[in-house]
Amino acid sequence: MEPLSAIEIAGRIVYQLSPVWISLVILYAASIGFKRRLGLYGKLFDSPIGMIGFGLVMFWVFTGVYGAMDMIITHDPLSQLSGMKNKVPGTPLRNPEEGQYQWYLLGGDNLARDVFSRLVKGAWEVIKIAPMAAVFAFMVGITLGLPAGYYGGRLDTILSFAANLILAFPVILLFYLLVTPEIVATGVPNYMAIVLFVFPIIFVGVLLNSRYYTRPKLRNWMLPLVLGTIIWFYLQLVSNGGYLINTPEYAIWGLPRAMDMFDIPGGILVVFVSVVFVNSPTVFRIVRGLTLDIKTRDYVAAAQTRGEGPWYIMLWEILPNARGPLIVDFCLRIGYTTILLGTLGFFGLGLPPESPDWGSTINDGRKLLSIYLHPALPPAFALLTLVLGLNLLADGLREESLRD
Amino acid sequence: MSKMEDYDGPILEIEKLSISFFTRLREIPAVMDFSVAVQPGEAVGLVGESGCGKSTVALGVMQDLGKNGRVVGGTIKFKGRDLAQMSRKELRGIRGNEIAMIYQEPMASLNPAMKIGKQLMEVPMIHEGVSEKEAYQRALEVVTDVRLPDPERMLNSFPHQLSGGQQQRIVIAMALMSKPSLLILDEPTTALDVTVEAAVVELVKDLGKKYGTSMLFISHNLGLVLETCDRLCVMYSGEAVERGSIHDVFDEMQHPYTQALFRSIPLPGADKNSRPLVAIPGNFPLPHERPPGCNFGPRCDYFEQGRCDQDMVIPMSPVHGNDRHETRCLRFQEIDWNAPITLGEQKEKTAPGKVVLKMENLKKYYEVAANALFGGGDKKVVKANETLSFEARESETLAIVGESGCGKSTFAKVLMGLETATEGQILLDNRNIEQIPIEERDTKTISDVQMVFQNPFDTLNPSMTVGRQIMRALEIFGIGNSEAERRKRMLELLDLVKLPRAFADRMPRQLSGGQKQRVGIARAFAGGARIVVADEPVSALDVSVQAAVTDLLMEIQRKEKTTLLFISHDLSIVRYLSDRVMVMYLGHVVELGTTDQVFAPPYHPYTEALLSAVPIADTSVEKEHIVLEGDIPSAMNPPPGCPFQTRCRWKSEVPGNLCEREVPPQHQLEDGHQIKCHLSDEVLERMKPVIKVAAE
Numbered sequence A: 001m002e003p004l005s006a007i008e009i010a011g012r013i014v015y016q017l018s019p020v021w022i023s024l025v026i027l028y029a030a031s032i033g034f035k036r037r038l039g040l041y042g043k044l045f046d047s048p049i050g051m052i053g054f055g056l057v058m059f060w061v062f063t064g065v066y067g068a069m070d071m072i073i074t075h076d077p078l079s080q081l082s083g084m085k086n087k088v089p090g091t092p093l094r095n096p097e098e099g100q101y102q103w104y105l106l107g108g109d110n111l112a113r114d115v116f117s118r119l120v121k122g123a124w125e126v127i128k129i130a131p132m133a134a135v136f137a138f139m140v141g142i143t144l145g146l147p148a149g150y151y152g153g154r155l156d157t158i159l160s161f162a163a164n165l166i167l168a169f170p171v172i173l174l175f176y177l178l179v180t181p182e183i184v185a186t187g188v189p190n191y192m193a194i195v196l197f198v199f200p201i202i203f204v205g206v207l208l209n210s211r212y213y214t215r216p217k218l219r220n221w222m223l224p225l226v227l228g229t230i231i232w233f234y235l236q237l238v239s240n241g242g243y244l245i246n247t248p249e250y251a252i253w254g255l256p257r258a259m260d261m262f263d264i265p266g267g268i269l270v271v272f273v274s275v276v277f278v279n280s281p282t283v284f285r286i287v288r289g290l291t292l293d294i295k296t297r298d299y300v301a302a303a304q305t306r307g308e309g310p311w312y313i314m315l316w317e318i319l320p321n322a323r324g325p326l327i328v329d330f331c332l333r334i335g336y337t338t339i340l341l342g343t344l345g346f347f348g349l350g351l352p353p354e355s356p357d358w359g360s361t362i363n364d365g366r367k368l369l370s371i372y373l374h375p376a377l378p379p380a381f382a383l384l385t386l387v388l389g390l391n392l393l394a395d396g397l398r399e400e401s402l403r404d
Numbered sequence B: 001m002s003k004m005e006d007y008d009g010p011i012l013e014i015e016k017l018s019i020s021f022f023t024r025l026r027e028i029p030a031v032m033d034f035s036v037a038v039q040p041g042e043a044v045g046l047v048g049e050s051g052c053g054k055s056t057v058a059l060g061v062m063q064d065l066g067k068n069g070r071v072v073g074g075t076i077k078f079k080g081r082d083l084a085q086m087s088r089k090e091l092r093g094i095r096g097n098e099i100a101m102i103y104q105e106p107m108a109s110l111n112p113a114m115k116i117g118k119q120l121m122e123v124p125m126i127h128e129g130v131s132e133k134e135a136y137q138r139a140l141e142v143v144t145d146v147r148l149p150d151p152e153r154m155l156n157s158f159p160h161q162l163s164g165g166q167q168q169r170i171v172i173a174m175a176l177m178s179k180p181s182l183l184i185l186d187e188p189t190t191a192l193d194v195t196v197e198a199a200v201v202e203l204v205k206d207l208g209k210k211y212g213t214s215m216l217f218i219s220h221n222l223g224l225v226l227e228t229c230d231r232l233c234v235m236y237s238g239e240a241v242e243r244g245s246i247h248d249v250f251d252e253m254q255h256p257y258t259q260a261l262f263r264s265i266p267l268p269g270a271d272k273n274s275r276p277l278v279a280i281p282g283n284f285p286l287p288h289e290r291p292p293g294c295n296f297g298p299r300c301d302y303f304e305q306g307r308c309d310q311d312m313v314i315p316m317s318p319v320h321g322n323d324r325h326e327t328r329c330l331r332f333q334e335i336d337w338n339a340p341i342t343l344g345e346q347k348e349k350t351a352p353g354k355v356v357l358k359m360e361n362l363k364k365y366y367e368v369a370a371n372a373l374f375g376g377g378d379k380k381v382v383k384a385n386e387t388l389s390f391e392a393r394e395s396e397t398l399a400i401v402g403e404s405g406c407g408k409s410t411f412a413k414v415l416m417g418l419e420t421a422t423e424g425q426i427l428l429d430n431r432n433i434e435q436i437p438i439e440e441r442d443t444k445t446i447s448d449v450q451m452v453f454q455n456p457f458d459t460l461n462p463s464m465t466v467g468r469q470i471m472r473a474l475e476i477f478g479i480g481n482s483e484a485e486r487r488k489r490m491l492e493l494l495d496l497v498k499l500p501r502a503f504a505d506r507m508p509r510q511l512s513g514g515q516k517q518r519v520g521i522a523r524a525f526a527g528g529a530r531i532v533v534a535d536e537p538v539s540a541l542d543v544s545v546q547a548a549v550t551d552l553l554m555e556i557q558r559k560e561k562t563t564l565l566f567i568s569h570d571l572s573i574v575r576y577l578s579d580r581v582m583v584m585y586l587g588h589v590v591e592l593g594t595t596d597q598v599f600a601p602p603y604h605p606y607t608e609a610l611l612s613a614v615p616i617a618d619t620s621v622e623k624e625h626i627v628l629e630g631d632i633p634s635a636m637n638p639p640p641g642c643p644f645q646t647r648c649r650w651k652s653e654v655p656g657n658l659c660e661r662e663v664p665p666q667h668q669l670e671d672g673h674q675i676k677c678h679l680s681d682e683v684l685e686r687m688k689p690v691i692k693v694a695a696e
Helices: A007-017 A018-033 A039-045 A047-070 A117-149 A153-168 A170-180 A181-186 A188-196 A199-214 A216-238 A265-293 A298-305 A311-347 A360-366 A377-402 B054-061 B088-094 B116-127 B132-147 B151-155 B166-174 B194-213 B222-228 B246-251 B255-261 B408-416 B443-448 B466-476 B483-496 B503-507 B513-524 B543-560 B569-577 B597-600 B604-614 B681-686
Strands: A243-246 A250-253 B014-021 B027-038 B043-047 B069-078 B097-103 B183-187 B214-219 B232-234 B240-244 B354-370 B379-393 B399-401 B423-428 B449-452 B531-535 B562-568 B581-587 B588-594 B620-621 B665-669 B675-676 B691-693
Touching: A007 A018, A018 A047, A039 A047, A039 A243, A039 A311, A039 A377, A047 A117, A047 A377, A117 A153, A117 A199, A117 A265, A117 A311, A117 A360, A117 B379, A153 A265, A170 A181, A170 A311, A181 A188, A188 A199, A188 A216, A188 A243, A199 A216, A199 A311, A199 B543, A243 B240, A265 A298, A298 A311, A298 B449, A311 A360, A311 A377, A360 A377, A360 B466, A377 B054, B027 B043, B027 B054, B027 B069, B027 B214, B027 B240, B043 B054, B043 B222, B054 B069, B054 B183, B054 B214, B054 B379, B069 B222, B088 B246, B097 B166, B116 B132, B116 B151, B116 B166, B132 B166, B151 B423, B166 B194, B194 B222, B194 B604, B214 B222, B214 B513, B214 B604, B222 B246, B232 B246, B232 B255, B240 B255, B255 B543, B354 B408, B379 B423, B379 B562, B379 B588, B399 B569, B408 B449, B408 B562, B443 B449, B449 B513, B466 B483, B466 B503, B466 B513, B483 B513, B513 B543, B569 B597, B581 B597, B581 B604, B588 B604
Parallel strands: B043 B214, B043 B232, B097 B183, B183 B214, B399 B562, B399 B581, B449 B531, B531 B562
Antiparallel strands: A243 A250, B014 B027, B014 B069, B232 B240, B354 B379, B354 B423, B581 B588, B588 B675, B620 B691, B665 B675
């Protein structure tokens, strides 16, 4: 069979991505149709920059999700087909089997795997880790930043010092330390996970209790229900194969296997923990600063004079009014996390070597860059567009939240 | 660029000016068909409520309307030349040189990173290209002119080293550096304390005469305009509604809005029981929801259907017999302007009940470490409250009067339990509460003592519906057993403050300032408060709304027998609504007595100055002019002896250096009237009333 021309490649890629296009069109049509009723999200569609950014982000989100459902990919991202090593984009398979896609749309890498399929699968690696890591970083940052800003004094000094300490530590060195097998064997990442993932429980618990303690009837069934669910998820998250910590010397029992619905592979857990760990001090600082500003407002004084507890004031009077800058920072932070994940993959830290994530693929492609450009270029371009999209989205949100 | 050649027509001539702002959704007309002329040496006042377009006019004159503002009709002529026709270069030559502007917030008008001297010298150096030496000489001259002490040191300091009053004087000095022909003052004293305001106004008036500058004075305060201006232009919803000389407009007003405005401000003689204020009904129309015909129509007492609301622009018509007096009213010749005010419902004066709250020798000191980081070094003590003693009775209004830094907010904090007292006691129903912080107070105590805050835009949580916020207060105070009960009670509270029930589901940003303040009041009364501390509850509101909110407070007080502690610096409103007045200065109570006692001689010298400083919008009132020199001393570093001795004009009447050595004792006069002053009874006897209402 003939190799595909550039136009044919483009046409076929666009066709492969058709579920993504359809989803984007539906999303945009619905959002623009109802934009006046959608608050800040709706206003986003008044700003061209925000719309472009949101489009780029959602493109990769849909690609990642459908890719994970095996909808877009043309080949298995891990299988190697003979004769396809380092082949240029559009090369037909040498011996296509029945029902097999006949081309490597973006060529093959140095292990003869399909670059296009790996690209699509790589999107899922980012989409499943980056937003969650940002959410956890925010939980930690908010839960510590609010009291630091609200109470001030010694608590603030200690927490800010700790934050500065973490920020002053070279990030890459920290990652190298965390993924070193010797350190992993001591269970340090697991301990960190146990500590860091507790914060959402504290956050939600305090959030609900501070508001609903005045209505005991509602609180008494809602709080155990919500907290129970979260704690269950927490235990599933931190316990692996029935153990919280499993080192050669000792082990700590965790959730029994029967109740453990999912396990996080060790590599991903390390990546997750380290990303949350280095991101939360920055969030802490932002939240602390906003709290310092907002706590001088009259509505905070009004809450104090009617005898509200400090956590109600922090979580229900201050936090909702700090949301503007926090939403913007959240978008930017997903972008940083994406880059951080790329960096980790590039250095081969944490994730398994055959993982299709963009950082690893760029690193693989880099070695033959002067001869074969095509394995490294698509993931690099993908990383660039996703982060660009997130930054534009943040810009759009900032612009729109300041208007009117 | 040098000044324009001599010209003897009007300095500024605005004719049929219309300015619109263009937003994503629509065009918003901010100013419509606006004309005014400023003659050489004349001061013209521009009065109106917020949102009426007065600042837009000023920006239009400066040709600085921003990205989405545009002049859509009419002309602005400066010395006969149309500003719209000028090039950017010509405009640059005029701005800051021929036309200077003074803004409301002095700190925001000065560059914080530049020394005062440099900022002043820049003006002639840029506009006239004079040498540095000459510019310095001029700066020195002008700073002396604005009566700042030690001009050379002033020129060598940074803006943050000066007080607010001094900063505003520097801004005025900067405006005068180039000897402009027109000075635009946009609410120049709103951010200042009353006594400082009086001094700045005095200064502006004198300088206007000395330099022969024409002025456009923008203000919401009719009293200030009366004191400073020759002519006046009243604006309402983007239009000039009445224009004329001060005396014509004040004494022979010809527009219903002007009349309503005057009736809603507390002038001497108004009284909450026998002659209550008349609030203007309804709300200010939004710029894109103006009614057809007369903009004031829907709120006007003289409204005539079919005539006032026909779809046409109502022209300005001249009032015959007066000098350049015009009004935008179709019916002004039919209205009997001298008809007596139909008196509102007269109310019985409520007798104060038993003592609810008692303060005895309350002291609040703060310790400030000299070195904040390491806590070492000398500790400085800030005496925020010194020996406060007074009682407040049921259904009584006690006004607490004083300027910034007098300790009234600290006192409120101690009373609310946000701080604990250093010494002395607070008795609520004969229970000591001064050492119980708010976390340890029981719900009853907390709901008994509540507060209404000053800034309506800050008093409600912007991300919670109005109803939810009131219901939260009910929840905290343990009122109602279910959501439904609390919701019902919340709706009743909305009725109490005269807000439509539909507001329960609105967000605070959808409400106007006055409406927000009403919600704040509803929230304070949620737990059936018996003592309400109102911290300047109306000072940030427009005059027409002030009257309505004040009346509401009075009405609720009458109904609920609340003790109202009304913190304010506005003596007109204090005189109108309070039963007793307490005047504070630098943490001391300098005078305490019933309203009549405090407002009539003998005064404490500070009260006397305060009374003289408050602008009164009534041409028949004569005031004695007392201008306090200098600024309020810092509470960190109070003067020795009497706190007021640095600014007191009666100091020479006290023998020896008593004022500088000793804090005066509480001087008891008749009927519980007390004054903290060294002045002897004979001297106090000699004091004359500050405010005199001339015989008609």
